[in-house]
Amino acid sequence: MVIKEQLIKKSDFLWEIPKSTREDMNVPAHIYALEEMLDDLFGDRSLEQLINVTTLPGIQKAAIVMPDAHEGYGFPIGGVAATKYPDGVISPGGIGYDINCGVRLLLTDLMFDEVSYKLERLSEELYRQIPSGVGQGGSIKLSLKELDRVLTEGAHWAVRNGYGLEEDLKHIESNGVLDNADPRSVSEHAKKRGNDQLGTIGAGNHFVEVDNVGSIFDEKVASIFGLKKDQIVVLIHTGSRGFGHQVATDNLRVFMNSMEKYNLHPPDRELACAPFNSPEGQKYFDAMACGANFAWCNREVITWEVRNALSNVFGSSLGPTKLLYDVAHNIAKIEEHIINNKIMKVIVHRKGATRAFGPGREEIPEDYIKTGQPVLIPGSMGTSSYVLAGTEKSMEATFGSTCHGAGRRMSRKAAKRVVNAPQLKEKLRGQGIYVQAGSYAGIAEEAPIAYKDVDIVVETVHQAGIAKKIAKLKPIAVIKG
Amino acid sequence: MQNIRFQSHIADIRMKIESDSLPELFLAGLSGMNQLLKKYPEQNNGESAILRTINIKSVDTTTMLIDFLSEVLTLSHIDQAVFTEVDFNHLSDHEISAIIKGIKLDHFDEDVKAVTYHEANIKQNQKGKWSTIVIFDI
Numbered sequence A: 001m002v003i004k005e006q007l008i009k010k011s012d013f014l015w016e017i018p019k020s021t022r023e024d025m026n027v028p029a030h031i032y033a034l035e036e037m038l039d040d041l042f043g044d045r046s047l048e049q050l051i052n053v054t055t056l057p058g059i060q061k062a063a064i065v066m067p068d069a070h071e072g073y074g075f076p077i078g079g080v081a082a083t084k085y086p087d088g089v090i091s092p093g094g095i096g097y098d099i100n101c102g103v104r105l106l107l108t109d110l111m112f113d114e115v116s117y118k119l120e121r122l123s124e125e126l127y128r129q130i131p132s133g134v135g136q137g138g139s140i141k142l143s144l145k146e147l148d149r150v151l152t153e154g155a156h157w158a159v160r161n162g163y164g165l166e167e168d169l170k171h172i173e174s175n176g177v178l179d180n181a182d183p184r185s186v187s188e189h190a191k192k193r194g195n196d197q198l199g200t201i202g203a204g205n206h207f208v209e210v211d212n213v214g215s216i217f218d219e220k221v222a223s224i225f226g227l228k229k230d231q232i233v234v235l236i237h238t239g240s241r242g243f244g245h246q247v248a249t250d251n252l253r254v255f256m257n258s259m260e261k262y263n264l265h266p267p268d269r270e271l272a273c274a275p276f277n278s279p280e281g282q283k284y285f286d287a288m289a290c291g292a293n294f295a296w297c298n299r300e301v302i303t304w305e306v307r308n309a310l311s312n313v314f315g316s317s318l319g320p321t322k323l324l325y326d327v328a329h330n331i332a333k334i335e336e337h338i339i340n341n342k343i344m345k346v347i348v349h350r351k352g353a354t355r356a357f358g359p360g361r362e363e364i365p366e367d368y369i370k371t372g373q374p375v376l377i378p379g380s381m382g383t384s385s386y387v388l389a390g391t392e393k394s395m396e397a398t399f400g401s402t403c404h405g406a407g408r409r410m411s412r413k414a415a416k417r418v419v420n421a422p423q424l425k426e427k428l429r430g431q432g433i434y435v436q437a438g439s440y441a442g443i444a445e446e447a448p449i450a451y452k453d454v455d456i457v458v459e460t461v462h463q464a465g466i467a468k469k470i471a472k473l474k475p476i477a478v479i480k481g
Numbered sequence B: 001m002q003n004i005r006f007q008s009h010i011a012d013i014r015m016k017i018e019s020d021s022l023p024e025l026f027l028a029g030l031s032g033m034n035q036l037l038k039k040y041p042e043q044n045n046g047e048s049a050i051l052r053t054i055n056i057k058s059v060d061t062t063t064m065l066i067d068f069l070s071e072v073l074t075l076s077h078i079d080q081a082v083f084t085e086v087d088f089n090h091l092s093d094h095e096i097s098a099i100i101k102g103i104k105l106d107h108f109d110e111d112v113k114a115v116t117y118h119e120a121n122i123k124q125n126q127k128g129k130w131s132t133i134v135i136f137d138i
Helices: A035-042 A046-053 A112-129 A144-153 A155-160 A188-194 A219-225 A241-258 A279-317 A392-397 A412-418 A421-430 A440-445 A454-464 B022-037 B061-079
Strands: A014-017 A029-032 A063-070 A077-084 A102-111 A207-216 A231-238 A322-328 A330-339 A342-351 A374-377 A385-389 A434-437 A468-480 B002-007 B013-019 B050-057 B081-091 B095-104 B114-116 B130-137
Touching: A014 A046, A029 A046, A029 A454, A035 A046, A035 A063, A046 A063, A046 A077, A063 A454, A077 A330, A102 A112, A102 A279, A102 A374, A112 A207, A112 A231, A112 A279, A112 A434, A112 A468, A144 A155, A144 A188, A144 A279, A155 A279, A188 A241, A188 B061, A219 A385, A219 A468, A231 A279, A231 A468, A241 A279, A241 B061, A241 B114, A279 A322, A279 A330, A322 A374, A330 A392, A374 A454, A385 A454, A412 A440, A421 A434, A421 A440, A434 A440, A454 A468, B002 B022, B013 B022, B022 B061, B022 B081, B022 B130, B050 B061, B050 B081, B061 B081, B061 B095, B061 B114, B061 B130
Parallel strands: A029 A063, A434 A468
Antiparallel strands: A014 A029, A063 A077, A077 A342, A102 A231, A102 A322, A207 A231, A207 A468, A330 A342, A374 A385, A385 A468, B002 B013, B013 B130, B050 B095, B081 B095, B114 B130
8 A cells, every 4th residue: 555655745836756666567557636635535446546557568758647536447537558559458447438428519609698687497408408317318319220320430430319419529539439339349238328318428427517607717729718707507427327337337248258368467356458459359349439429429429418508598699509529538549659759659548637738739729739639527516617728738748638626525425415415406596506417315425515625626636736627617507317 | 034134335336244044145245236226116016027047157156246237237237127036046156047036127226237246255154144245336
């Protein structure tokens, strides 16, 4: 077990666990956190899990964890690791069960004073339009053949079928589709779990949130992003639903049974892995891409539902609702990074971490090429969310990655014990935040007290230079499962 | 004897199960998972029972328990059902073959998304009791 005294302070925001800490480490571990945040990390197994990640065959430079870290499965949440392409390993534990869980931000042309008197109606209409909650299916029921098209085409399927706009696609990470997706690599079980879930947010920490742009930190970049003070924007946070979970479950089982063949013995079952270029590794990577495409299509269909809700409430006074950007925070991608002064192709695992590519990277949309890509950081219910921009420093230090949210600090059970949900809902309403949720238990579990302070998390990555603050969003309506 | 206890977990649900035998440990795991999915399912009247066959081979007994619960969870989602009865045709350290019987539900109480291998480790103590932790991703 690692102790605080073993950490080497590299700066006020960066700590290192040296490679010598445990015999099986292949690289050091890097922790982005303020000193006062370390106690939370020592309160669970995050750092033990981070050290386990450093043992993965083919890992490069360092295993990294962001300031919103907490204990996960295999990797800690907030974990980033890059393994050598093509013979390093790929691990579902470095991607998460909810493949391509992610966030997108929609920009309206409405200003706060135009909507404030209609907020309750807007929240009710959003709740009516967007299916949410435990096991809730959507209105789109897909045949297995049509689902295969979703898995292959991602968000493009939604656009082709009238659930999205062509111009949205260029503002989605990877343009909303991973080309290596192969539906033949996905089990029938996964397809059956996913065939009625498009356009649904599910339960847990997923939500749709209407925000008011509260503060602008960088006017120039905010203007390029299309953000202005008091503008109404909509944040969507969800992923690949039961489909992605089944893909992860199926492949963990495959990897568990194939590791002996490749002489792989990770220190944690949830770090089950396979060489990327093995048949098992390739099949998982292709199935994971199907999960990612499902999630992008899901968020595009939810965007259509949001647009319908906005249109129903604001009618002809509403102009076009544009997509600022859509980011994945549970994914693995093949990318090129500079490691030891050489350009290397690596398999970057981001698990509860957001890609934060800086200016000039060809992967980001042309209109953001000078600013760095938009990075979207959702806060907890009732607290602020942020728009950041990727930086050159993140390219050098973290494989172009940054944090993904506030990060839990209290168990769901404890939150339900200490939070009076009806009172919280009323309190939030008193603060001008309308909450629509499937259950009071869901409200209690996701109460702000259960999460770390997102302001500190964001300030840490901003000060560390691995993302730059652009704007702060204040929630005014929250739709939860 | 089966003992099922739900414990605190930062983001998900941790369950500790104990039993007098290995088959009972599998049943305890199933019973605990079902309590999360639906606390009070309606009684099965026999006519609406769903039967499914499960065949699993795993690298060890702990992995097999998690794989078994995962498979039942998947079928629960696909059939929107809880499977409350199990007939083991075969249960060894690495292999399980069983028929499970369940009932349809209108909805689940909790969105149990996955059964994880995290912290799972089947042990038998000196008194012969079997136990393990199972963590559910919700």
